[in-house]
Amino acid sequence: MSLLAIKDLSLSIGNTRILHKVGLDIQAGEIVAITGESGSGKSMTAMAVMGLLPRGSVAKGEIMLNGTDILQTTESDLCTMRGNMMGIVFQEPMTALNPVQTIGAQVAETILIHEKTTKANAHKRAAAMLERVGLSVPPSRYPHELSGGQRQRVVIAMAIALRPKLLIADEPTTALDVTTQARILDLLRDLVREFDMGLLLITHDLAVVADVADKIAVMQNGCVVESGATKHLFAHMQHPYTKALFAASAHTVSLPETPASSPILQVRNVARDYPISRKAFLGPRPKFRALHDISFQINAGERVGLVGESGCGKSTLTRAILGLEDVQEGQITLDGDPVFSDKRPNLAVRRKMQVVFQDPFSSFNPRHRVDRLITEPFHLLPSPPTGQARANAIAKALTDVGLSPADAGKYIHEFSGGQRQRIAIARALIIAPELIIFDEAVSALDVSVRAQVLDLIADLCRKRPLAYLFISHDLSVVRTVTDRVMVMQAGKIVEQGETETVFTQPQHPYTQTLIAAAPKLPDLGQRG
Amino acid sequence: MIRYALGRLTSLVISLIVASIVIFAVIEVIPGDPAAFMLGINARPDTIAALRAEMGLDQPLITRYLDWITGMLRGDFGQSWTYKTPVAELIADRIWVSLPLAIFALTLSTLVAFPAGIYAASRRGGAGDVTIMGATQLGVAIPNFWFAMILVLIFAINLRWFSAGGFPGWDNPLQAIKSLTLPAIALALPQAAILARVMRSSLLDMLGEDFIRTARAKGLSARQALWRHAVRNALIPVLTIIGLQFSFLLAGGIIIEQVFFLPGLGRLIFQSISARDLIVVESVVMLLVFTVIMVNFIVDLAYAAVDPRLRTKS
Numbered sequence: 001m002s003l004l005a006i007k008d009l010s011l012s013i014g015n016t017r018i019l020h021k022v023g024l025d026i027q028a029g030e031i032v033a034i035t036g037e038s039g040s041g042k043s044m045t046a047m048a049v050m051g052l053l054p055r056g057s058v059a060k061g062e063i064m065l066n067g068t069d070i071l072q073t074t075e076s077d078l079c080t081m082r083g084n085m086m087g088i089v090f091q092e093p094m095t096a097l098n099p100v101q102t103i104g105a106q107v108a109e110t111i112l113i114h115e116k117t118t119k120a121n122a123h124k125r126a127a128a129m130l131e132r133v134g135l136s137v138p139p140s141r142y143p144h145e146l147s148g149g150q151r152q153r154v155v156i157a158m159a160i161a162l163r164p165k166l167l168i169a170d171e172p173t174t175a176l177d178v179t180t181q182a183r184i185l186d187l188l189r190d191l192v193r194e195f196d197m198g199l200l201l202i203t204h205d206l207a208v209v210a211d212v213a214d215k216i217a218v219m220q221n222g223c224v225v226e227s228g229a230t231k232h233l234f235a236h237m238q239h240p241y242t243k244a245l246f247a248a249s250a251h252t253v254s255l256p257e258t259p260a261s262s263p264i265l266q267v268r269n270v271a272r273d274y275p276i277s278r279k280a281f282l283g284p285r286p287k288f289r290a291l292h293d294i295s296f297q298i299n300a301g302e303r304v305g306l307v308g309e310s311g312c313g314k315s316t317l318t319r320a321i322l323g324l325e326d327v328q329e330g331q332i333t334l335d336g337d338p339v340f341s342d343k344r345p346n347l348a349v350r351r352k353m354q355v356v357f358q359d360p361f362s363s364f365n366p367r368h369r370v371d372r373l374i375t376e377p378f379h380l381l382p383s384p385p386t387g388q389a390r391a392n393a394i395a396k397a398l399t400d401v402g403l404s405p406a407d408a409g410k411y412i413h414e415f416s417g418g419q420r421q422r423i424a425i426a427r428a429l430i431i432a433p434e435l436i437i438f439d440e441a442v443s444a445l446d447v448s449v450r451a452q453v454l455d456l457i458a459d460l461c462r463k464r465p466l467a468y469l470f471i472s473h474d475l476s477v478v479r480t481v482t483d484r485v486m487v488m489q490a491g492k493i494v495e496q497g498e499t500e501t502v503f504t505q506p507q508h509p510y511t512q513t514l515i516a517a518a519p520k521l522p523d524l525g526q527r528g
Numbered sequence: 529m530i531r532y533a534l535g536r537l538t539s540l541v542i543s544l545i546v547a548s549i550v551i552f553a554v555i556e557v558i559p560g561d562p563a564a565f566m567l568g569i570n571a572r573p574d575t576i577a578a579l580r581a582e583m584g585l586d587q588p589l590i591t592r593y594l595d596w597i598t599g600m601l602r603g604d605f606g607q608s609w610t611y612k613t614p615v616a617e618l619i620a621d622r623i624w625v626s627l628p629l630a631i632f633a634l635t636l637s638t639l640v641a642f643p644a645g646i647y648a649a650s651r652r653g654g655a656g657d658v659t660i661m662g663a664t665q666l667g668v669a670i671p672n673f674w675f676a677m678i679l680v681l682i683f684a685i686n687l688r689w690f691s692a693g694g695f696p697g698w699d700n701p702l703q704a705i706k707s708l709t710l711p712a713i714a715l716a717l718p719q720a721a722i723l724a725r726v727m728r729s730s731l732l733d734m735l736g737e738d739f740i741r742t743a744r745a746k747g748l749s750a751r752q753a754l755w756r757h758a759v760r761n762a763l764i765p766v767l768t769i770i771g772l773q774f775s776f777l778l779a780g781g782i783i784i785e786q787v788f789f790l791p792g793l794g795r796l797i798f799q800s801i802s803a804r805d806l807i808v809v810e811s812v813v814m815l816l817v818f819t820v821i822m823v824n825f826i827v828d829l830a831y832a833a834v835d836p837r838l839r840t841k842s
Binding site: 076088 | 531737738739741742743744745746747748749752756757760761834835836837
């Protein structure tokens, strides 16, 4: 008998169909992955197994967990099962823990609500479990004192404190850096072996799936379109959606040759200090050096990547280049002019430089129409175009990014995530800047949409020489859209060079670690 | 924690200094002679001159400011022009009505608002929630003086459980508390309504947080998750409102004090303004500002007690 057997699970909220006849089996000691794009029903399947469906949802079918049908179980019995029979780890470790309780207390709570034991005993066991998941800090710490990876370990400890038979991990590493991701995946794999648990792993990342899972179910629009043993499925993909998903994940673009050119952006020996809190009351404020001696240049039409893990100084460097903040040492110039002068960003330089941010959902004012949104950079110009010239510029910018000029009159909520990112690029392009900074610009997008946006960027490069700095934690993306790459660690650029050279022959140990930690898609030889 | 408290204390002292300068400036520096203003348009020049000398207005500005501040630090608030008694005595008499009234009202409103807000949040959209939210809507809308009069009509005039007004003094504590009960209820009603709404919405925000989902995944029932994880986190915005309300209750009881004929600070300041007794006004306002800032300081410390993130970071 399977540990978990989902049969014909259908779910709807109101008139919206969320899941349709989903079927899935997990044996003890087995790792089964559900993969698919956002909105495919992956997380809802997990919540259905936990019996934590949102209010108003109607579920049909069968979810048999160790002989009990979750859908037929009362809420009070489900409370007894959750944390005991099945546990779950969520995506966002930063918000998954109660900020006002110590981590030890939160792990001990799992034990205390299910077993009649003393507080001291529960805390002792919680401490042991925290140690088992590889946490090196004492249980008396609060969540805000921990890094994302450490918090995710706490959440795992909480979920497995009572050694449940089934562990669900819903995008457990998506919010983490690649090296942390690798360690958390290792931990999950070890725990599955040690406790003989079943693991239902939900992830959008096919490379993670390929690395970790025994079996895969691919979901699209609430249906499982294809499932099977990982190796077999990757080797004999049948369903067009599976093939499309794989192709999009492995998507590469071909960039035109870089024109021989002269430097536009020059960063020379830049250091950036932030004051941090005083050690003593009214004492001197110590400084934290976020950037150390950063030097590089970007030529006209050159595509440069910047990779590194969270906290390495990528964002600080972006802000410094954009002239949003002054630097303490060194100089940043664009076409020879400083980006920051007279205690403010140099507008003459700013109009040659634009930025595209990560989150297509929060980087637009929802009350403005698209024409107003994408013409925002016009205020940087000494004499912005008006009337017909303005309308033409809007139409051209929208057409360039694959949208229609008629979209100018719409509001941002009428667009999907991928379309919004196109609008963000249109906003950056409208004043024909010399340099665009893509700050994690494709990180929030589904793989198929990401592939389209990458194609768009390559297309734009073919139309006119476009120099950009592409900042991302995703190595595979950086590899395909850049000519040259810089690797950053703890505020320093530890390695830079031709992208392919850096990826194939990394010199610095940190670059080697990063590349080794990144999960890889299996090489299928031929692609169907 | 100590560093956090010291930091808040520093800002408290700075706030007090700035507030005292502003109050001093408003009363002393704005155009017109305070003495002439206090005595009215028909005053004789020699009376004005006498008052100017008595108020020390012939001294330089900075000396008068320092005198005023050091006087207050010693407990000497000056002499009331209309009452002919030390301001400190006037205030001391009244604060023993206003302070207990404010605390009484705040306690009542908290005792009503917390359960109501928590109950409404835990049954979001249900009949209980709708009823409580409707009631709070009403509570916010009803003017408290009108509610006060209704209370007097029912409990003092018809049922004769309480007296309709006046304050017998603290010699008989039971009678004193009894005479403050109706005013406290009248003051507490709109505050409780606001507080219950804030408690409810703050709790609902918390119930949508990821860590509540985590708690449910551990096996806590919805009710357990609410009590163990949501309530304490929801307290932060609620504490802010409580701090603001206390300040309001202390100074804002003027109308209720009039309705119930209570000799409180509100009436004192009202009468002093009518009588143009600027010395009393100045001192009472400074005292109220001091209380407001102190309450905010206590609220800040309460934040830190609730939220460990504030304790370790400055």
